Amino acid sequence: MDVILFLIFAIIAVVGAINVVVQSHPISSAISLVGVMGSLAVLYLLLGAEFLAAAQVIVYAGAIMVLFVFVIMLLNAGAEVRKGQSSIALFLGGPLLVALLILLAWFVQQLFPGVMVYFGGFRGGSAQDVGRALFTTYLLPFEVTSILILIAILGAIVLARKEMD
Amino acid sequence: MRGVPISWYLTLSAILFTLGVAGFLFRRNIITVFMSIELMLNAVNLSFITFSYYWKQVNGHLIAFFVMVVAAAEAAVGLAIILTVFKNRQTLNIDEVDSMKN
Numbered sequence: 692m693d694v695i696l697f698l699i700f701a702i703i704a705v706v707g708a709i710n711v712v713v714q715s716h717p718i719s720s721a722i723s724l725v726g727v728m729g730s731l732a733v734l735y736l737l738l739g740a741e742f743l744a745a746a747q748v749i750v751y752a753g754a755i756m757v758l759f760v761f762v763i764m765l766l767n768a769g770a771e772v773r774k775g776q777s778s779i780a781l782f783l784g785g786p787l788l789v790a791l792l793i794l795l796a797w798f799v800q801q802l803f804p805g806v807m808v809y810f811g812g813f814r815g816g817s818a819q820d821v822g823r824a825l826f827t828t829y830l831l832p833f834e835v836t837s838i839l840i841l842i843a844i845l846g847a848i849v850l851a852r853k854e855m856d
Numbered sequence: 857m858r859g860v861p862i863s864w865y866l867t868l869s870a871i872l873f874t875l876g877v878a879g880f881l882f883r884r885n886i887i888t889v890f891m892s893i894e895l896m897l898n899a900v901n902l903s904f905i906t907f908s909y910y911w912k913q914v915n916g917h918l919i920a921f922f923v924m925v926v927a928a929a930e931a932a933v934g935l936a937i938i939l940t941v942f943k944n945r946q947t948l949n950i951d952e953v954d955s956m957k958n
Binding site: 704720735740765768824 | 867868870874885890898
């Protein structure tokens with residue numbers, strides 16, 4: 692069951708990620724990216740990260756991607772024109788990429804032999820556990836994050852407002 | 857076989873990260889480049905959560921959570937920058953935004 696779920700959603704994620712890269716229209720890339728993020732949320736659930744799966748759907752697939760789609764619509768972004776792309780990059784880079792990934796997969800396989808992930812194998816990812824760690828061990832980073840978000844809000848407003856003079 | 861080898865998750869994360877890098881390097885539309893960055897951040901998050909499972913500790917979840925927060929802040933500021941660039945230059949092609957080149 693675990694294997695089937697993993698394979699289904701891993702394939703959705705990889706196909707979606709390839710689609711993000713090859714689609715020429717930004718809105719198609721955005722919809723594919725929503726698919727990638729949704730399937731990653733399911734993989735988070737399989738890894739026992741319930742809180743983060745919910746946060747992934749709400750923050751990434753919800754808020755951030757809506758922002759992206761909103762900007763694409765606002766700027767009326769069309770299909771991009773491709774010019775001056777070297778073919779040597781494709782014919783040399785593609786096989787090199789695949790070779791590097793195979794090497795990496797082998798390396799990871801050697802590093803973690805026989806470690807299995809199954810649903811329910813780790814139960815420390817609930818909202819309770821994450822919240823407790825967030826407000827004890829990680830209290831200072833949490834507060835710094837709030838300041839970061841405040842600065843980001845101010846920066847977005849300053850950048851996107853109309854010049855008044 | 858009960859469960860999935862942990863290396864599959866890490867390999868999936870590597871594949872997604874590589875596709876993000878490829879999109880970042882090959883695409884010319886500034887919005888798509890930005891989406892590739894989000895894809896890379898997601899891939900790293902998957903790695904963090906996998907390692908969190910491996911060590912049976914919640915710390916990786918917290919780091920992934922902070923990455924999410926930073927990504928949200930980055931998206932807000934980045935898209936505002938894209939809006940400003942488009943307002944000044946009427947283009948989304950990153951090859952045409954090269955006034956600091958010469």
